[in-house]
Amino acid sequence: MAEMNTGSSDRGHQKGTRSKKLSTRVDMTPMVDLGFLLITFFMLTTTMSQPKVMKLLMPAVPKDNERPNVISESKSLTILLGANNSVSYYEGIGNDPLHPPVVKHTTFANNNGIRDIIINKRDEVIKVHGRDDLTVLIKADKSANYKNVVDIMDEMLINHVERYAMVDITPEDEAYLK
Template identity: 60%
Template sequence: MAEMNTSAHRSGHGTSSNKKSTRVDMTPMVDLGFLLITFFMLTTTMTQPKTMSLIMPREDGDSMSLPAKKALTVVLGPNNRIAWYEGIGDDPSAPPQVHYTGYANNEGIRDILIHKKNEVAEAFHQNDLMVLIKADKRASYKNVVDIMDEMLINRVARYALVDINPAEEGFFK
């Protein structure tokens, strides 16, 4: 471990001085360090993977019924443009009234989401807004991320990415 050299050192002048030298063996301390590192590596909890819950359609093929008054359809287009309409848009006898907007903070998609969310909350006394997000082939990936951020910012709990139909592809021509 540690040792001390106690032999007297004699000089040629007749005075004797008693100098002691010390030497510390660091091997046990290094062993202790590695034991501590190993202990903490084995006892720590690793970071759990963060996942997003995904709701899949029913296996029997029965689709969920969604009242048109609770739905808002958002179609992402090229050049940061957004077409939107209330409802699902699946009734051919009553085509949807399409409106256009952008990602601006004022008079943009955020204001539309807030207004529709409040409208649904007043009518049904709960937050049941369902947003159907459809992306045109010319829409950028950034636009999809931006609309997902808007869902998070506005606390829209129910939204889905849905395939676009040919009629909606014509919104941006």
């Protein structure tokens, strides 16, 4: 531990008394050992941050002689993301050329924005079908920015939309954005 050297040096016998000077030497080995033990303890007991990932559910692959899953027009909402932070939407899938969809424009605003559209559509689906089967199709144009895609994904999480998909935009949908 601590060591005290009390060696006296007799250089000569002089008359008078001189104070004895003692040299002190403190052994730091136990302090270093304690430091390493503490570092090791905190490294082993800390929890590492978990990677943050988004849960992705893919549709089941249809088996032979089985029709693929079809999305109902009355349970779906299509959101189009375009240039300059533009957000458009229409109800349904929009794949019927005889009855083109009615495209409406909105924003990411908190009031009267896309959040209210999603909430109203979900309420309508629950009212008509008796349960929450809302499916949202998100289609981003090439000129849409990444921030808008992240914002719309956040809206899906905020509104607890369980079924949504990022889908390739069709030429018809691109024409709706212009």
